[in-house]
Amino acid sequence: MTTAAGDRGPNEPIPAAGERPWHALEANEVLAAFVVDSAGLTPQESARRLALHGPNALPPPPQRSPWRRFLAQFQNVLIYVLLASAFITALLAEWVDTAVILAVVVINAIVGFLQEGKAESALVAIREGLARRATVLRAGERHEVPAETVAPGELVVLEPGDRIAADLRLIEARGLRVDEASLTGESVPVDKGSEAVAPATHLAERFGMAYAGTLVRQGRGIGVAVGTGSGTELSRISALLCGIEPLTTPLLRQMDRFARVLSLAIVGGAALLFAVGTLWRGFSAEEMFLAAVGLAVAAIPEGLPAILTIVLAIGVQRMARRNAIVRRLPAVETLGAVTVICSDKTGTLTRNEMTVRHLVTAGGRLQVSGAGYALAGGFQDDGREVVLDEWADAQELILAGLLCNDARLLEHDGEWRVQGDPTEGALLVLAGKAGLDLKLDRERRPRLDAIPFESAHRFMATLHHDLTGHHFVVVKGALEAVLPRCARQRSGGEDRPLDPAFWHAQVEDIAAAGDRLLALAYAILPADRTELTLADLDQGLTLLGLVGIADPPRDEAREAVGRCQAAGIRVKMITGDHAMTAAAIAGQLGIAKGRVVNGAELDTMDGVALRRAAAAASVFARAAPEHKLRLVEALQANGEVVVMTGDGVNDAPALKRAEVGVAMGRKGTEAAREAAEMVLADDNFATIAHAVEEGRTIYDNLKKSILFILPTNGAEASVIAAAILLGVTLPITPAQILWVNMITAVTLALALTFEPPEGDLMARPPRRADEPLLSGYLVWRVVLVSTLLTAGILWLFLWELTEGDSLDSARTVAVNALVMGEIFYLFNTRFLHRSVLRGGLRGNRAIWISIALLLTAQLAFTYAAPFQALFSTAPITLAGWGLCALVGFALLLIVEVEKWLLNHRQTPRHGQEQPS
Ligand code: ATP
Numbered sequence: 051m052t053t054a055a056g057d058r059g060p061n062e063p064i065p066a067a068g069e070r071p072w073h074a075l076e077a078n079e080v081l082a083a084f085v086v087d088s089a090g091l092t093p094q095e096s097a098r099r100l101a102l103h104g105p106n107a108l109p110p111p112p113q114r115s116p117w118r119r120f121l122a123q124f125q126n127v128l129i130y131v132l133l134a135s136a137f138i139t140a141l142l143a144e145w146v147d148t149a150v151i152l153a154v155v156v157i158n159a160i161v162g163f164l165q166e167g168k169a170e171s172a173l174v175a176i177r178e179g180l181a182r183r184a185t186v187l188r189a190g191e192r193h194e195v196p197a198e199t200v201a202p203g204e205l206v207v208l209e210p211g212d213r214i215a216a217d218l219r220l221i222e223a224r225g226l227r228v229d230e231a232s233l234t235g236e237s238v239p240v241d242k243g244s245e246a247v248a249p250a251t252h253l254a255e256r257f258g259m260a261y262a263g264t265l266v267r268q269g270r271g272i273g274v275a276v277g278t279g280s281g282t283e284l285s286r287i288s289a290l291l292c293g294i295e296p297l298t299t300p301l302l303r304q305m306d307r308f309a310r311v312l313s314l315a316i317v318g319g320a321a322l323l324f325a326v327g328t329l330w331r332g333f334s335a336e337e338m339f340l341a342a343v344g345l346a347v348a349a350i351p352e353g354l355p356a357i358l359t360i361v362l363a364i365g366v367q368r369m370a371r372r373n374a375i376v377r378r379l380p381a382v383e384t385l386g387a388v389t390v391i392c393s394d395k396t397g398t399l400t401r402n403e404m405t406v407r408h409l410v411t412a413g414g415r416l417q418v419s420g421a422g423y424a425l426a427g428g429f430q431d432d433g434r435e436v437v438l439d440e441w442a443d444a445q446e447l448i449l450a451g452l453l454c455n456d457a458r459l460l461e462h463d464g465e466w467r468v469q470g471d472p473t474e475g476a477l478l479v480l481a482g483k484a485g486l487d488l489k490l491d492r493e494r495r496p497r498l499d500a501i502p503f504e505s506a507h508r509f510m511a512t513l514h515h516d517l518t519g520h521h522f523v524v525v526k527g528a529l530e531a532v533l534p535r536c537a538r539q540r541s542g543g544e545d546r547p548l549d550p551a552f553w554h555a556q557v558e559d560i561a562a563a564g565d566r567l568l569a570l571a572y573a574i575l576p577a578d579r580t581e582l583t584l585a586d587l588d589q590g591l592t593l594l595g596l597v598g599i600a601d602p603p604r605d606e607a608r609e610a611v612g613r614c615q616a617a618g619i620r621v622k623m624i625t626g627d628h629a630m631t632a633a634a635i636a637g638q639l640g641i642a643k644g645r646v647v648n649g650a651e652l653d654t655m656d657g658v659a660l661r662r663a664a665a666a667a668s669v670f671a672r673a674a675p676e677h678k679l680r681l682v683e684a685l686q687a688n689g690e691v692v693v694m695t696g697d698g699v700n701d702a703p704a705l706k707r708a709e710v711g712v713a714m715g716r717k718g719t720e721a722a723r724e725a726a727e728m729v730l731a732d733d734n735f736a737t738i739a740h741a742v743e744e745g746r747t748i749y750d751n752l753k754k755s756i757l758f759i760l761p762t763n764g765a766e767a768s769v770i771a772a773a774i775l776l777g778v779t780l781p782i783t784p785a786q787i788l789w790v791n792m793i794t795a796v797t798l799a800l801a802l803t804f805e806p807p808e809g810d811l812m813a814r815p816p817r818r819a820d821e822p823l824l825s826g827y828l829v830w831r832v833v834l835v836s837t838l839l840t841a842g843i844l845w846l847f848l849w850e851l852t853e854g855d856s857l858d859s860a861r862t863v864a865v866n867a868l869v870m871g872e873i874f875y876l877f878n879t880r881f882l883h884r885s886v887l888r889g890g891l892r893g894n895r896a897i898w899i900s901i902a903l904l905l906t907a908q909l910a911f912t913y914a915a916p917f918q919a920l921f922s923t924a925p926i927t928l929a930g931w932g933l934c935a936l937v938g939f940a941l942l943l944i945v946e947v948e949k950w951l952l953n954h955r956q957t958p959r960h961g962q963e964q965p966s
Contacts, residue, residue, distance in 0.1 A: 072276040073256040074249040077221040080274050084203030088221070090187035091204055099201035106200040106216055106278035108285050119166055123159035131317060131350075135343040142336055146920050147343070150788040154347060157792050161356050161800075168363040182720065184215035187272065191458075192469070200275050208260065208271040210504075211699030211719020217282045218260040218273025220244045225269030230254065232263050233283060239267040253283065265721055267699060270502060299380045301752060302362060306355050313350045316767070320346040327774045341770055344784025349767030353795040357755045361803045365748035373731040374741035375715070381727035384709050385745025387819040388619055390685055391693040391738055392678070392708075395625035395632060396566075397472075397717060398695055398735045399611075399639055400601040404476035407565055408598030410556045411443035412541035412549075418483065423459065423466040423475060425482040438484055442543045447595040448484045450570040451477035453495055454512045454524040456502075459488060471503070473568070476599050477526075499582040505626050505698060506674055507531060513575065513582040521575045525587055528628070529557055529596065530672070532569035536593040545592045556596060557628065564634030565598035566627050603638050610739035611639050618815030619742065622668045624678055629671035636669045649673040652680060660684045675700035682707045691819050693738060695730075696722050709819075712738060747807040749817070750882055755802055757831060758879040762872050764836035766791060769843050769868070779857065781847035781864040786921055790868055793907050798876050801900035806893050808881055838944060839871045842937035850930070858924035862912055863934060866926065869908055870938035873901055878945040883953070885946055 072080060081087060091099070100106075114122070123129075136151040182197035187205040197215035200206060206218055208226065220226070220242055227239040234254045243257050253261075260266075260273050263284035277283070320342040327338040366376050376382055393399055403423070409416040416436065420427020429436050429444070438445055457470030459478045468475025478488055495514040498521070503510035509527025516522070525532055533553060538545040557567055571591040579586070611621050621641050625632045629646045636646075647663050649672040655663060664684035670677065675698060682704050685692045694708035697718040702725035705711025713726035714733040723729050730737045766787050773780050782790075846867050850860035876897065877886045911917045913925055 071249055072217075072219045073251060073259045074246050075219070076246050077219065077244050077258070077274075080219045080276065081221065084274055084276070086203045086205065086274065088187075088205070089190035091201065092189045096186075096188055096199070096201045096204055099203060100199055103202055104279055105198045106275075107198045108280060116163075120159060120163050123162040124155070129155055129158070129352075131313075132347060132352075135347065139340065139343065142339070144340060146785045147340060147788070149920075150785050150792070151343070151347065154352075154788055154792045157796060158352055158356075161353060161796065164360075168360055168367075171363075171367065182213060182215060185209065185212070200278055202275055202278055202281075204275040206273050206275055208266045208273065209719075210266055210268055210270075211721040212266045213720035213724070214260050214262055214264050214266065216262050216275040217277030217284075219276045220258050220260055220271050220273040222273075223269065223271040226260075226266065226271040227268040228260055229265040229267050230261065232265070233261050242269075242271060244271075265699075267721075299362065299383050301383050301749075302355070302358050305358055305752075305756065309351055309354050313352075316346055316349040319349070319767075319771075323771060323774060331774060331777050333774070338774075340784045341774060341780060344787045345767050345770045347784070348770065348787040348791055349763050351759050351763045353799055354756070354759050357759065357795075357799050357803060358752055360800070361748060361751045361755055364803055365744055365751070369741055369744045372740045372744065373715075373734070373737045374744070375729045375731060376727065376741075377723075377729060378727045381710050382745055382748050384691065384727075384819070385693075385742050386749040387691045387816050387821075388693050388710060388742055388745075389816050390620050390622060390690045391614060391695075391742075392622045392624050392681060392685075393693075393695045393735050393738070394697065394714075395623050395627060395635060396601060397733050398714065398730075399603055399607045399623060400635060401604050402472050402601060402717075402733075404472045404566075404599045404601050406476050406480040406597050407563075407600045408560050409444050409447060409480075409595060410553075410560070410598070411441070411447060411595035412539050412546070412552070413441070413443050415556070416441065416444055418480065420479070420483060423468055423479050425466065425479060427483045429483070443540050443595060445484065446540060446572075447570055447597070448477075448481050449486065449491065450524045450572055450594050451526065451568075451597065452481040452486055452488065452491060453497070453514055454510055454526045454570070456500075472601075473566070473599060477568075477597070480597070498580050501582055501584070501587075503527070506700070508626065511582060511587055513579065513586075515577075519577050521577050521579050522572055523575055523582060523586055523591075524570065524572050525591060526568050526570045528626075528672075529553065529567055529569040532571050532591070533593065535587050535589070536571050536591045537589065538591075539593040540595070548593060553593070553596065558630060560596070560598035561628045561630035562634055563598070563600075564602075564631055564638060565600050566631050568597050568599065570594045570597070601635075603635055604734065604736065606734065606736040608639050610736035611641055613739050613812050614742065615640075617742070617812040620668070622670065622681075624670045624673045624681065626673060627671060629669075632669050632671040642668045644668055646671050649677045652677050657684075657687075661687055664688065675704060678704035679707060691816065693742075695738070696726075698722060701725075743807060743812055746811050746814075746817075747805075750808065750811070751803060751805050753882060754805060754879050755799065756828065757882075758802055758876060759799055760828070761832045761835035762794065762839075762875065763791075764832045765839035765843075765871065766868065768836045768840045769864075772840050772844060776844075778844075778848070780861075781843055782861060782868065783922065786861065786865050786923075789911065789921060790865060790872075793904060794869065794872050797900035797904040797907075798872055798897075801894065801896040802876065802879065804894055804896040805880060808884065809889070810884065814883070834948065835875060835941070835945065838941050839868065839875075839937075842871060842941065843867050846933055846937060849933075856924055858922050859926050859930070862923040862926050863930045865923070866908055866912065866931065867934040867937045869904065870934040871941050872938075873904065874938035874942040875945065876901075878942055878949075883949075885949065886942075887946060 132151055132155050136148050139147040183194055184197045184200050185192055185194050185207040186200060187207060192207060200216045206215060221244055223242045223244050226242040228242050229239045231237045236254060242260060245258050247256055247258060262282040323345055324338050324342040327333040328335050365382060369376055396402055406418050417430045418427060429438055455474045455477055457468055457474035457478055460467045460469055481488060495516050497512050497514055499513040501511040509525055509531040511523055511525045513523050533550060536548055539548045561567055571593045573591045575586060614621050623632060623636050623641055629648055633646045644667050646669040647667045660680060661684045664681050665688050678694060678701060682692050682694050692708045693710045693712055694704050695712045696705050697714040699719050699721040702721050705713060705722060705725040710728060711726040712728045712730060713722040715729045715731040716733045728741060769782055843864050847860050847864040850863050877890050880886055880890055912923055917923060
């Protein structure tokens with residue numbers, strides 16, 4: 051257990067506080083022990099302590115050395131089969147075969163090793179994108195910092211949804227409830243306070259402590275960091291430290307299993323072939339053994355699992371580069387099947403750069419000029435500049451917006467930035483434009499207490515006094531939340547009876563332009579009030595007026611909405627804003643409007659009505675997090691595959707429930723990020739569209755790799771099998787087969803992993819989520835290509851022999867025909883749905899590089915003396931090469947015709963298994 055005395059570095063100036071543990075010390079004793087006051091450490095002191103105590107991070111799990119990782123590649127049943135084959139060929143003194151088999155083993159290990167490296171850097175990219183953050187108080191100011199930089203003695207601010215960054219002794223807690231399940235296993239959140247408890251109290255009952263790794267469910271608090279990094283209780287629970295997800299998805303696992311089963315079947319098939327060849331066809335046992343080994347090594351798709359993982363790793367890295375961080379890898383596959391995206395509005399579809407454009411008071415309406423957060427701008431009445439001195443009501447409204455506000459404006463290189471909620475930032479800018487002193491005018495009315503903003507109740511309230519004994523409360527929020535609490539309205543410097551109809555009419559006017567609306571109200575409270583309760587707001591507020599705040603749509607969001615719609619994905623907007631604001635913004639974004647459904651309406655709907663509304667409407671306004679959950683469920687009941695975005699702690703259930711939960715990386719809480727499958731580093735809707743595109747590309751490339759590798763393995767194997775069954779001399783020796791297998795795996799198959807998205811990728815409807823990958827079509831394609839290649843090779847081989855060529859050169863022609871076939875077939879595989887005859891030569895340089903490498907290798911194989919000696923090859927004529935190319939080209943054409951025929955056999959239902 052951490053003790054006051056035991057946790058200190060050698061040079062730490064913190065006075066010893068005895069042997070009592072932190073939870074048994076009073077808050078002020080802890081502050082004193084850490085030499086920190088309620089304003090927090092200074093940035094310098096924090097940096098100094100951090101340097102002294104080390105970062106607030108758990109030590110990384112030990113890494114395997116590269117050498118061990120390489121050796122681990124050999125621990126695989128397939129490799130054992132190959133090694134056994136190598137051993138036996140060596141006994142038979144078939145050194146070439148031994149060498150080639152060993153080369154296959156080593157190359158396979160290298161590909162596996164590289165693939166692991168790729169996988170690891172993909173996971174690092176994910177981890178980096180998910181670095182935890184913490185809000186700290188330094189020199190009286192709130193800062194959001196990486197959790198790693200929290201130093202001992204730091205004051206950490208807690209808000210709903212935060213994953214707590216360090217062990218904290220709470221000095222302030224307001225309605226704070228913490229979920230300590232990760233530490234104690236208890237899933238009911240615990241109420242926290244700032245009181246000390248007895249030294250012997252069990253961890254679960256130390257109410258004045260908040261521990262690293264636990265989750266704030268409700269309320270707010272501030273605590274002193276008493277344990278950081280490996281000094282936390284969390285670090286004692288080692289089980290939490292490991293648990294990195296392997297780089298895999300259901301599809302990859304399915305393929306992995308398939309490859310194993312297939313390999314075993316192939317070994318069985320090879321044994322059968324051995325029996326048939328020796329007993330029936332009269333080949334010698336030695337010859338047949340080599341043939342059987344050749345068959346097994348040729349047919350086993352040993353490279354397939356590695357290639358698929360590389361496709362996934364490349365895709366996940368590409369997504370991370372485009373700001374979409376995939377937390378759960380299976381989501382990569384699901385993304386390609388998404389049919390509906392439900393998105394938040396503020397900050398995701400809009401820029402979250404709020405600017406006040408309208409002020410409404412009982413006496414009239416003013417426009418506000420200026421852009422962004424710059425303080426330049428003025429006030430106009432119907433286009434005429436006005437001096438605010440003549441608009442007392444507006445001045446009060448603006449002052450109220452300054453007081454009921456937690457944001458800060460910072461100037462950096464002449465540019466103004468908001469720290470905190472952009473809505474509140476806009477009110478600060480407004481105050482600046484009105485000539486208020488943002489610092490002084492606040493200091494003259496110190497804040498005594500506050501009820502923070504929460505999406506659930508849609509308002510915020512602050513309690514102030516004016517230094518002369520007058521206490522008052524200021525409330526700001528959605529009109530529906532504020533108006534019912536008002537009895538009067540401010541007009542001409544006086545409180546007058548409220549005219550709700552007037553205000554509702556104003557709302558309609560402003561919201562129709564897409565502006566979000568805030569109502570501001572105040573009330574005088576008795577001078578003895580220093581704490582605010584909800585009851586204080588229940589009666590008798592005076593409405594000061596409304597502000598209309600513009601938050602324009604993101605340009606790229608509009609374009610992304612269009613792309614999603616073209617891809618058969620419906621976009622729905624779920625927002626806490628007013629229905630008319632939401633409808634206007636939806637219109638600007640090109641989201642099909644239809645009827646706007648309000649959260650309150652959703653509450654009254656039964657299951658059937660809800661399903662209907664979920665399908666028909668695209669805009670849901672005044673929606674709370676629980677509505678998101680109901681909508682996801684209704685959409686899923688309609689058979690949709692749903693992406694749902696969210697940022698708050700209460701959004702977590704909806705994110706978990708959706709097929710792909712998407713959390714915001716910037717404004718999102720840790721709770722939402724943990725519930726999500728994917729995190730948007732830039733909070734931008736366009737990133738979701740990119741991720742869907744990447745998801746589809748990855749799925750396509752997985753499919754293409756399978757469609758390329760399996761038929762070529764099939765062809766290689768069936769050439770050997772067919773020759774033995776027909777009783778003809780092997781057209782390709784086992785050593786030659788192994789050579790082809792090895793050389794094409796590291797060229798052609800690898801090049802396919804770099805395949806860019808197809809042009810029509812986002813013009814296709816989503817694939818069906820339950821579409822099987824290992825379909826009948828795949829089997830058909832394997833059989834077709836294997837048969838064609840086998841026929842071509844056998845024909846060419848026999849024809850060369852009848853032309854009087856030597857066996858060696860006939861075999862060399864056969865090998866080159868196989869290679870040519872693979873090259874041409876690679877082009878077939880580039881496009882799943884379209885013909886490659888249009889545009890199939892461009893778009894992937896890796897293909898051409900790999901072909902150049904492969905052809906160079908084949909020239910060496912054919913003409914270089916050492917290769918001739920090793921593989922019994924012989925030079926072939928130009929005409930021979932021409933015939934090889936002809937076989938390949940014929941294959942290309944036939945597969946293209948097959949694609950065309952299957953495409954036109956029926957109007958294919960999109961999303962169903964299709965000819966590729
Ligand atoms: P979305 O789900 O699209 O992101 P949102 O997050 O903008 O919607 P909320 O933040 O829940 O929705 O806001 C809902 C309403 O609450 C707003 O229309 C506004 O009237 C009010 N509101 C927003 N921010 C504040 C705030 N800081 N203080 C007081 N009221 C606010």
